[in-house]
Amino acid sequence: xxxxxxxxxxxxxxxxxxxxxxxxxxxxxxxxxxxxxxxxxxxxxxxxxxxxxxxxxxxxxxxxxxxxxxxxxxxxxxxxxxxxxxxxxxxxxxxxxxxxxxxxxxxxxxxxxxxxxxxxxxxxxxxxxxxxxxxxxxxxxxxxxxxxxxxxxxxxxxxxxxxxxxxxxxxxxxxxxxxxxxxxxxxxxxxxxxxxxxxxxxxxxxxxxxxxxxxxxxxxxxxxxxxxxxxxxxxxxxxxxxxxxxxxxxxxxxxxxxxxxxxx
Numbered sequence: 512x513x514x515x516x517x518x519x520x521x522x523x524x525x526x527x528x529x530x531x532x533x534x535x536x537x538x539x540x541x542x543x544x545x546x547x548x549x550x551x552x553x554x555x556x557x558x559x560x561x562x563x564x565x566x567x568x569x570x571x572x573x574x575x576x577x578x579x580x581x582x583x584x585x586x587x588x589x590x591x592x593x594x595x596x597x598x599x600x601x602x603x604x605x606x607x608x609x610x611x612x613x614x615x616x617x618x619x620x621x622x623x624x625x626x627x628x629x630x631x632x633x634x635x636x637x638x639x640x641x642x643x644x645x646x647x648x649x650x651x652x653x654x655x656x657x658x659x660x661x662x663x664x665x666x667x668x669x670x671x672x673x674x675x676x677x678x679x680x681x682x683x684x685x686x687x688x689x690x691x692x693x694x695x696x697x698x699x700x701x702x703x704x705x706x707x708x709x710x711x712x713x714x715x716x717x718x719x720x721x722x723x724x725x726x727x728x729x730x731x732x733x734x735x736x737x738x739x740x741x742x743x744x745x746x747x748x749x750x751x752x753x754x755x756x757x758x759x760x761x762x763x764x765x766x767x768x769x770x771x772x773x774x775x
Contacts, residue, residue, distance in 0.1 A: 622681070629661065632657065733772070
């Protein structure tokens, strides 16, 4: 390295006054990273001084939240209820014990939900092109792909460990899905009337899927929470429960509704 580029201050011997070279201007290559002094008005500096309180506050909140969480876990039981595509997840935190993750909702919930939502997925594929589906064929490829997936699901129904009544409901929806898809692909188009007729034909079976999935989910979590209540005994009176949700209304938050039956 050439140290001559960065000269050190010069000194005279015997206590004489020191002398330095005149200060150098900032090299051009450094200017791109320097603060723009033109923005450093008294008002801007004052504003940033106040706004810094907010950014610092968030860090303080995060630190405090970790402490609060740990303090609560060390003193009282906590049930954490989380939404998921599998019907939810619940975790019990007990002081002095590792977290206990509850068993998942029976698989029939996910199977029924998957088929029950499939008709809505088909609607989402074709609805954007209702104005002129014969001219705009962008719906064709995704609909054909989804049709193949529906046929694969239909062929797999007999292997599923579900009741015959449940299997019949799922089969009815898949058969309707496939018939509508095949008709659209064969004609190369569809009408609003075609779509409405298809959706209305699915409605009675979609209602039945709700009748399968909802009781399965509720009964499962009622059993889990009741079991934890019995396990905790007197400590249940100090138990807290927390649920995340996309919904404000309690009626749409099934996990909250279940827990509320036990914690009042």
